[in-house]
Amino acid sequence: MSVALGTTRPLPVRTTPVGDPGDLLASLPGTAPYAWVRNGEGLVGWGEAARVSVPPGPGRFAWARQWLATVFGDARVDDAVGTPGSGPVAFGSFTFDEDARGSVLVVPRAVLARRGGHAWLTTVGEAPLETLSLLRDPVRDPLVEPGRIRYGDGSLSAPEWEEVVARAAKRIREGELEKVVLARDLVAVAERPIDVRLLLTRLARRFPECYTFSVAGLVGATPELLIRRTGQEVESLVLAGTTARGDGPADDLARGAALLASAKDRHEHECAIASVRQTLAPLCSSLETPDEPELLMLPNVQHLASHVTGRLADGASVLDVVAAMHPTAAVGGTPTRTAIEVIRELEGMDRAGYAGPVGWIDAHGDGEWGIALRSGLVRGRRARLFAGGGIMGDSDPSAELAEAQAKFRVMQYALEG
Numbered sequence: 001m002s003v004a005l006g007t008t009r010p011l012p013v014r015t016t017p018v019g020d021p022g023d024l025l026a027s028l029p030g031t032a033p034y035a036w037v038r039n040g041e042g043l044v045g046w047g048e049a050a051r052v053s054v055p056p057g058p059g060r061f062a063w064a065r066q067w068l069a070t071v072f073g074d075a076r077v078d079d080a081v082g083t084p085g086s087g088p089v090a091f092g093s094f095t096f097d098e099d100a101r102g103s104v105l106v107v108p109r110a111v112l113a114r115r116g117g118h119a120w121l122t123t124v125g126e127a128p129l130e131t132l133s134l135l136r137d138p139v140r141d142p143l144v145e146p147g148r149i150r151y152g153d154g155s156l157s158a159p160e161w162e163e164v165v166a167r168a169a170k171r172i173r174e175g176e177l178e179k180v181v182l183a184r185d186l187v188a189v190a191e192r193p194i195d196v197r198l199l200l201t202r203l204a205r206r207f208p209e210c211y212t213f214s215v216a217g218l219v220g221a222t223p224e225l226l227i228r229r230t231g232q233e234v235e236s237l238v239l240a241g242t243t244a245r246g247d248g249p250a251d252d253l254a255r256g257a258a259l260l261a262s263a264k265d266r267h268e269h270e271c272a273i274a275s276v277r278q279t280l281a282p283l284c285s286s287l288e289t290p291d292e293p294e295l296l297m298l299p300n301v302q303h304l305a306s307h308v309t310g311r312l313a314d315g316a317s318v319l320d321v322v323a324a325m326h327p328t329a330a331v332g333g334t335p336t337r338t339a340i341e342v343i344r345e346l347e348g349m350d351r352a353g354y355a356g357p358v359g360w361i362d363a364h365g366d367g368e369w370g371i372a373l374r375s376g377l378v379r380g381r382r383a384r385l386f387a388g389g390g391i392m393g394d395s396d397p398s399a400e401l402a403e404a405q406a407k408f409r410v411m412q413y414a415l416e417g
């Protein structure tokens, strides 16, 4: 654990309004940035005022909340903006599997943010603003292309994964469970160290509707919002059920209509909605879930999507809500416990942060957390890319493989341009 904040005396945190910062991602100095950006709005951070590895186990979210309470409680905050995401902020990534190592929380030294026409800068620590390297100098600090990318299988080859999908579908037909989400990994090796900022820039440009994120090497552009808390209000975008993009607008329309009419995909989506409803309802005084999903069209795929809104009954922080919701059936399955056991048994890989919660939280408990999909874990010249899909009793392994390939394309685009 490394905690600079509050170990000896309270560290100052200062938030000041700033003029339009332009492209938030283009401002990032250093190659290990923090980011949560959608449609040009969001937060980017750099440097580390405090960092902790969250111990694995069922109490990990409670442990994280305790750590955050100490860190935020020890800060001396001067916040001239007073909005969700101003004042001290922690970025975090939690592993999909509660028993896996790798969950992390980081309070950056500097955070630059923009929302609703307002922009602000938060600095943490004694160093005056001028001594922080605040913005990237594109001449002295250019974005570096990774060069040629070679791909290799991760834990399972494509035929092996299809076999695993077939086994899972059989177990579903036999009644052991209703749904399971299975994923696979690819290993990408570049000629040069991978500059995360370049990946972020490409992802945000190509997938503006998605949440482009970066936390401790986990990088991606996820369309799935696990939870946003703004005061008492919460919202979630539940996704499950996928088809490829078509060959032109008419084909897109036909595929979208077929997705909406597909019993397999509707059932897959209903499992995901049910898990969100079940975990959110006890925390909320009101909760709205739509009767019918709609279509979300992304550059690589189309999804069934349901926008869920609610009002929290008490003072649960966004991390408390994340703890209750993870893993939803969009990334685990139904019933949850059985699905997790099947994933551990069949996938043969550590998902790390893929399909886990990723996002940020402020000192008031507001924040935004996504499900880390369409993502990769970047370390030097290597990146492990992840993609999967919901398996039902009537899943066709080759169609599931094609769906995973379409989802891999997000990170392949980020690496190759």
Ligand SMILES: C=C(O[C@H]1C=CC=C(C(=O)O)[C@@H]1O)C(=O)O
Pocket (backbone or CB within 6 Å): 181, 183, 224, 239, 240, 241, 242, 303, 329, 330, 331, 373, 374, 386, 387, 388, 389, 390, 391, 407
């Ligand atoms: C598991 C993934 O997607 C989930 C989210 C949306 C649609 C999904 C599906 O249709 O299978 C998955 O539940 C992934 O992108 O790796």
